[in-house]
Amino acid sequence: MNKTTKAYIYQPYESELRWMGKTSTYFLATGALTDGAFGLVEERSIRGISVPLHKHDNDVESFYILEGEVTFFLDGKPGIRAISGAFVHIPKGTVHGFRIDSEVVRYLILTTPHHAEFYRAISLPSSEATVDDAVIIKACQEYGVELIGPLPD
Structure with missing residues (x-):
């Protein structure tokens, strides 16, 4: 164990x-x-927020829905609604995206340390944060996230 790591x-x-x-x-x-x-991160969001189709060849990602409903789009298949208690596993290289369907949602994302740092790179420490598209594109390049395109209707 690393000497700086502790309970x-x-x-x-x-x-x-x-x-x-x-x-x-x-x-x-x-x-x-x-x-x-x-x-491991916990995210909270609102209806209509979406993440476009993308993939990351070196990082796995799993979602556990704590509250609310989210539609996931995986590998070109029609969207599948995940409700509270649902678990979604996304292997490396899987094209995926999602859209928030409920008024509010809370979910956990279990991922690699590298991909968790991607979340830090595309977010800001202020609740008034609007992250510029150029920042997201740069972070995608740096962390190996390939944007594929918008979600299907």
């Missing part, structure tokens, strides 16, 4: 909080905190 507890709302528009991201576990084992 910790975050009470609700104690972890680092960053924003991308109307989506908040709590960094519950980072590579630095888990000795490089994994990253």
Whole structure:
């Protein structure tokens, strides 16, 4: 174990909080905190927010829906609605995107430390954060996320 890695507890709302528009991201576990084992974030968002089709060839990503409903688009298949309690696993290289269907949603994302840092790169520490598209495109290039296109209707 890395000498800088130690056990910790975050009470609700104690972890680092960053924003991308109307989506908040709590960094519950980072590579630095888990000795490089994994990253875990909790996101909260609102109806209509979507993430376009994209893929990342080096990073897996899994979603656990805590509250609300999200439609996931995976590998060119029609959208599948995931409700509270649903688990969605996305292997490396899988084209995917999603759209928030409920008024509010909360979900966990379990991923690699590298991909968790991508979330940090596309978010800001302010609740008034509107991240410029150029920042997102640069972060995609740096973290190996390939934008594919908009979600299907």
